[in-house]
Amino acid sequence: MRLSAGAWSRERPAALALAALLAVLSVAAPAFFSAGNLRDLVMASAAVQIVALGMTVVILTGEVDVSVGASFGLCAVLFGLLAQAGMPVPLAAVGAIFCGGLIGLVNGLLVGGLGLPSIVVTLALLAIVRDGQRWATEGAWVRDLPAGFQWFGLGQAGGETLVIAATALLVALLAWMLRSLPAGRAIYAVGSDAESARLAGLPPRLVVGSAFVTCGLLTGLAAVLNAIRFAEVPGALGAGLELKTIAAVIVGGTVITGGRGSVAGTVIGVALLGAIGTGLTFLGVSAYWEHALQGAIILAALLSDRALSRGRSAVA
């Protein structure tokens, strides 16, 4: 477990990569650290961060959820449609979050309840939700939204504060829950060994099901907080979000087979991937090579971590 020998060892490769990137940027492109850019970076990463929190919980139980991107797109459009239909904006937001929770519940019932493999179930949900939405809306944008939609009517400064505060609060809350609450420890226990957890009196199926519902609710919330940054809702959002969040969680040191990992690692992972994207532009790297560099950095971080840990101890 992460509190035992070598605390922070899981988060270290991502942290080191982030530190190295920031060091290069501070020399080559100090403008990266302007308050405006950092704020934009946090705002742009907020939605990914919130979905990645949900993904962390799911992956800690040893499962995975690839339906988050499709769910994100559906929740955003539903949020827009409800607001457009005249529902008060906060109530529409609750509706969208509920929709995310519902998709999470279906995942949770099939994976936790029936014991089906999560990658297949959520892959199926991805196809059903995304293609179903495409058919129903044909990709149309939701426009003519009420004035209180963008920034919840708080204005740009107020809205940005709200999004950043909500994200920070969720990060702190989830970190505390996973570390200190019985429910949080149950997630680690089930992810480490479901059978032992069951023998110890924990309900593994309920834990896995709840993890998916949590992830769904957080995805819905992320869709809402992302949507209010704009005055319209596009018909196709969230493509590739599942890969982005899974990559952030794993790069942050959470083990794909479950049981080990932390919220802190996920925050570092999101920051690293977000900083790579913008940072490479600041360094003047052509957009054409960005994907290749991103892939190379992820693989190099994984490999160096493994190589270093082999050198340190034979047990790892």
Place this chain on the structure above:
Amino acid sequence: MTDVRRQELALGGILLAEILLFAAIAPNFATPQNAAEIVRLGVESGLLAIALTPVVITGGIDLSSGALLGLAAVTWGALWRDAGWSPEAAAGGALTVGAAGGALNGWLIARWNLSPLIVTLGSLSLFRGLAEGLTGGVDNYTGLPARFLWLGQGFLGGVIPAQAPWLAVIALAYWLLLHRSVRGRTYFAIGNNAAASRFAGVPVPRRLLEIYIASGVLAALAAIIYVAHLGQAKADAGTGYELIAVTAVVLGGTAITGGRGTIAGTIIGLATMVVLQNGLRLAALPAELAGVLTGALLILAIGAPRVRALLANAPPQSGETGDDMRNSQLAVLCGVILASAALIAGSNWWLVRSVERGHGATSATTTPAAAAHVSVAMMPKAKGDPYFISCRQGAEDAARETGVDLIWDGPTELDPAKQNEVVEAWITRGVNVVAVSVENQAAMSTVLRKARGRGIKVLTWDADAEPDARDFLINQATPQGIGETLTDEAARLLGGSGDFAIVTASLSAANQNQWIAVIKARLAEKYPTLHLVAIRPSDGDRDRAFAETQTILKVYPKVRLIMGIAAPAVPGAAEAVRQSGRKDVVVTGLSLPNMCKPYVHDGTIGSVVLWNTRDLGYLTVRAAAALAGGTLSRGQSSFPAGRLGTLAVSGDQVLLGKPFVFTKANIDQFDF
């Protein structure tokens, strides 16, 4: 093994049901030509799925195969065209790259014991990125020699698609390997328990390495067939194929956790998906149904055995015991029943909707085409794109006025391979006129010539094919006209000099790259003091355009103008400029007036360049109806286009007019 066998049988039953259903409702579904077409559609993804089967049996996964296909395709193109190799030698080079990519995956997974999911996720990004970097996203290798194209487009003995034997041979080889060899048994052993296999003397790392290398080599073989099939090699080849392969493998009964699976199952799984898509196309039902149904089928395929076990009251694998189990099982069962009821209700609603729409403008699905009406099949580049959505509205107006049956279908996102599939299906179905907005000129022209050979009238609209592949082009504006108008607008808004940046669609988008080339030429020729400092991709995603614009504004503080050249990029860029509070920066570009209105009014967007998209759709269907009725032929100088009045015809082109510049003064007169 019995579970796998049972699933194969069940899936075979579903496949049979699909075939019977489509034979009944889809015109020309049960014909030898269509059978050949179905085989041809399945070869590339089939090769990836076959290669994936042993990978999944060992408990691994390979998500990078689609990206490796793309990298191998552009490698082939670069070796053949740029390095002057023969097609065969270039194919050897592509296979080497495939083997190297597979070896990288295998080395990281087997030697360093890293999770296959993460490694191949990372290498997906790496391979796709290398393909984009090597080609600058722009290079598209076309003009391939005929003997090479035969491999993807020809027939053996007039009926068997030329690529089919490859699939058959590879499938047979993998069947022998997996189910009839000692080596094959070791894959199952590794999947069941890698540690135990190692203790039993199985060289686990070497076995893993070899199947990942084989997966890479087959991805390269699929790439070569893909290139010959489509007649082009581009960095985006094979996008999303990895998910098709994973779905086929799992649908075919291979356990995603390893240790269980068959090659036969994978092939039946793939056939179920391909037949479903082909049948829906021929029946003129929306292709999105295929995704929804495949998803439902996937859950059904893996859920049915578990539900059966629950019903038989056998404890599940990770089982609880005692009476409390019944309650939880009952709850789960109720949940599943509710979910499937919702699915069925949902699909009914969709079916009703599509039938209603059928009464409105499109063809009824149950009567054979061309029985009473003229049927016009019209294809956008991407159905989800707001630009094409507004074209469709005009098209349906014209269909109502002229009484033709309009079939509107195409890829949901930019996808040249899918465009070909749809036109092939229309040829088989037998429509009167095909009207296509062409994404890939070389490949589409081959298919359109085939359509003309069958007596189908062919129009191109929005983007052209090769001139001899179609009867008329509905010309809204040439790349030349668009690029020049955009550059002139930028010069006007900047007062003749200054820095600007472009936010494009994806880096490999063909149209956008043509425009960028014109813009660069125009800058060099007319505006030496106007500097294009950056080109950033938005992937047609407004939020990405927003973030890219924010970054551009900080990295290039001297930029005074952002030019968005994809419909969602312009409002995305405008919102970023507005939120930055930079009053000295203005946005222009190619977009839909309705998306940009608020920003045009507050001055963030200086101008929007576009033609009337509704009129473009309207004119296309008008011309299609006239072409079918014999009232439009070459040599005319004008064409009466209904509510648009009389438009000029020049040779084999019907002209809509010049690109239009929308500004604060006139934008409110338009609603699209």
